[in-house]
Amino acid sequence: MESKHVLSADQFSLSCLVRLYQKTEKISSLLKNRQGRLLLKQVMNGRTMGLIFYQPSTRTFHHFSLAGFFLGASVGAERGVARDLPNGKVEWDLVFSSQMKGEYPEDLVRALGRYDVLVLRHHQQGFVERMADILDAFGYATHVINGGDGDGEHPSQAVVDLFTIFQCLGCVERPDFERLSSTSIAFIGDSFMGRTVHSLARLLGPLGVLMRFVSPRVLSLPEACRREFAERGFRCEYLERIDDLTPGETMFVYNTRIQVADYVWEDRAHITKLAEEYMLTQEVVRRLRFLAVMHPFPRRKELPIWLPDDPDTHEISIDRMPEAQYFRQMDLGPVVRAALLWDLVAPEIGIQDLEEAQWAESFTKQCMCGKVFSTILGWAERPQPYSRYLPKVASCPYCGPRRDGQIIHV
């Protein structure tokens, strides 16, 4: 990573994304067998990660946990719950921590400064950046990752989402700009509070992808974002209804939850009705000929679920259609996040290192003459002469024992 923290989707340069996705592919392949998994556990072996989540979370929490487990990190956690305040508002508290004794969050993160990396999720926009600033100001080496801050950003999710898109387009190895600039994505649902939308748009914009924001007026993209995107030359369109989309002209759909509970100031019945209007059914997906449907989850009515015992859902839900890419997107979560952690915390370990180490597993030593020895194959040639993963010896049957007074029969 070029920066010490992961705070915004904006910070990912294209070369950084390419490196991340190469690491993602490597991790995917290593996870497939025991040998690879043990090798992968060396990446963060001896390092610690703390997950500090003020807000509830399933995916972000467990996927970062799993990412840490994959890399061999030790993972600690502190989680919060929502409490209803007398004034009708909601407050999140880390119920088990000294926050309950009125601790400042600035002191809390300093207390956790011995973790090598902290993943923070908070209900307040800018909170995570503020904490990163405090840690930097007081000289802590801790890396901070934004796991979602209020209506702000959710950069790790955006990186997962973009990887899913790249995989669908078959351009993970190296981005195909021509292909990307002819790609279009429709963000359907809540573009107002949807922090995953804001973050993903910041990644797709610079790649030239055409973005269509399809939201009811009350949930449309905030004015500040629109202005920013326009200034940065992103290709954006703003629509109000799903039917405004021309069939066959949108490849990807990024669907988001219309969060009824969060709009306390709004008429709830109205929002519920909206959720139904923006529902993605089999009929809609077929009619508009989408290539792939994504969703950051959790979902509600806007993306009907398929349930084995409920035949009604079988008619509507797209869960079992090939266009449904959201389960794969979910499945990639821990893998892409592991790549993110790796690049942030252990950049000194390259992909080559793991490949070399994986290779070295089957051999036991190497001679100065360039041959390597396996207990099964005996001595054999190898492409490069020296590996830091194999002990070096001074003689082999091909170069003969040396008698220069230095080393014989090692």
Added chain:
Amino acid sequence: MESKHVLSADQFSLSCLVRLYQKTEKISSLLKNRQGRLLLKQVMNGRTMGLIFYQPSTRTFHHFSLAGFFLGASVGAERGVARDLPNGKVEWDLVFSSQMKGEYPEDLVRALGRYDVLVLRHHQQGFVERMADILDAFGYATHVINGGDGDGEHPSQAVVDLFTIFQCLGCVERPDFERLSSTSIAFIGDSFMGRTVHSLARLLGPLGVLMRFVSPRVLSLPEACRREFAERGFRCEYLERIDDLTPGETMFVYNTRIQVADYVWEDRAHITKLAEEYMLTQEVVRRLRFLAVMHPFPRRKELPIWLPDDPDTHEISIDRMPEAQYFRQMDLGPVVRAALLWDLVAPEIGIQDLEEAQWAESFTKQCMCGKVFSTILGWAERPQPYSRYLPKVASCPYCGPRRDGQIIHV
């Protein structure tokens, strides 16, 4: 394990139980020293386990955690609490997860599908099986373990309980059917909602053990279970009072909590009185000459506790009598569960493998002639010629250096 998931006690064949208990014994012995513990940690090294507990739990939760730790797995968790609803009922919520945003449990388990094994506890009978079905239907490789589902089953506890019985009978290595068919057990307390009772009976029935269900009428074994047990030819007797047992005729007692709180529809005072009637005191145990008393815990009044500072408890509690086997039963929890995990997740690693690896720890290489080398003993004979845990060499002082152009002085 013959099946992908652990959902019911019914699925354990006798040969499976025998294998499980051999693994349990092996784990017990490996846990005794550092060397063995490190070896054991190889079994699930690189694998991950998620504990998703909607209901509170001490033993099942921590014993599965410990089982995972013993085997070297990385363990993540998600736990729920009970909330009082306005209608007087109780609901369990995973307070930290997106369940709080109304997530479907089907989506939740899919989000956790990257865990190699998921242990689920839920208040609803059939819930765990439903989740296993969804994961299978959508192609996840995840193993699911039922950690207790409502009034349904609690298979892992039943396997622990049966091991305790086998140990008392001295027939862990191989079940002694003659001995088992002359064994009798009395289930005293709640046979209605006691899921541990239902699960254990399903294991003991096929082994020919005589089962006496001693419960007040309101808490007697559900009609469906009675019918099922009769059809399967289990030897059952139904009694209403402890005094209906003939002294000396029952070897084992499996005592269970009379769960006052759960019977909201019942007269609470009446239930409290019941708990006292079915109390296991020193007097009862001596009079009825039980061999061993077991209890799945937590306990209430039905099994009085011994407290150092309370002399009253010293007169009543059987905690310090040799018949009290429930602490040993509790102590076996993590060990038997580790065997269960091992058999489910890493069946390719046999007991022989760990024994061989343990043996190989003291040696450093083996010659093709069949000798092995230890840094302390030098070269020595060994029973079997080759071990996959030791590097192979082509010559030793006994077979002489080979000069066939292939390998010398390895």
Added chain:
Amino acid sequence: MESKHVLSADQFSLSCLVRLYQKTEKISSLLKNRQGRLLLKQVMNGRTMGLIFYQPSTRTFHHFSLAGFFLGASVGAERGVARDLPNGKVEWDLVFSSQMKGEYPEDLVRALGRYDVLVLRHHQQGFVERMADILDAFGYATHVINGGDGDGEHPSQAVVDLFTIFQCLGCVERPDFERLSSTSIAFIGDSFMGRTVHSLARLLGPLGVLMRFVSPRVLSLPEACRREFAERGFRCEYLERIDDLTPGETMFVYNTRIQVADYVWEDRAHITKLAEEYMLTQEVVRRLRFLAVMHPFPRRKELPIWLPDDPDTHEISIDRMPEAQYFRQMDLGPVVRAALLWDLVAPEIGIQDLEEAQWAESFTKQCMCGKVFSTILGWAERPQPYSRYLPKVASCPYCGPRRDGQIIHV
């Protein structure tokens, strides 16, 4: 450790403290690089630790977690929250455990008896000792550590605090008694309920440090403590206001929170006013010429925080003054606690062992003649002839191959 459990600060002999602090220094240095971290993870590899915290905690909880992670232990946790009772009092519950079904704590700790070490925090004085007694009485090998018990003690924090003081005085390696007896410390704030104060005083008293307790009358040191300290010959002074301290005569300040919430029987407004009177500002620290200010955290008003965006705090807070040693004290928490765990759970592993193992990392074998071999340096001399961390061989280029029929060319 000379005892099986860590229950009170009183149990630390001077020789034990010296050993602990040597281990602390060693751990500090090993944590600096990957090699050292991996080595350190061997200390508790294969061991398990359970953190059972009835009361909320940030530092003690995460610092013990981190300490366990550093040493390679597997860490499980059970945490509790406060619940308001109808009678206006507060109760702590382990919300996820069977405590919610009314489980006895004695049964709870027995259920967790398979953990090699249990760290307990509870709101009741004497609770942790009671649990240790029960485990001992029933033959469990589990080590118990007091993580804070009500108004009682907090020994691990005291050990951290003393290490910070020793470091400031530059006498970590070996305590300089002359220097210590000319040292003075002022405990400012709550000496009544401050369990960290009680524990630290028990460590400093025997070392001859002059202790000044500066508290409002309602929060002054309990009579029982005063009497005990007087009998043991500790040098104590009791003051009521900060201004009673003579400038330049107190080296260390140990500031504690005036816990408004806990004094329900008191006039809250009065306590809040007190907190302001005992506030440590830049002006106070400069005027009284303190050498170092410490605080066990969390803090409230008594030690004003520095916030980047709030210029008012820049005038008052001492956070960025060199006298502020509390962040360093906090940073040492996980390290000193790791030394404590090491000494308690793995006393058989000495500092020498880790040093030797660290040294052996760069070598691959040793000859009987006393030479060692590195793949980079070849054969070289070494101070001591044999290391248990290196395989032994029977010949090297300097002593020549042996031909006594036993071993050649190993």
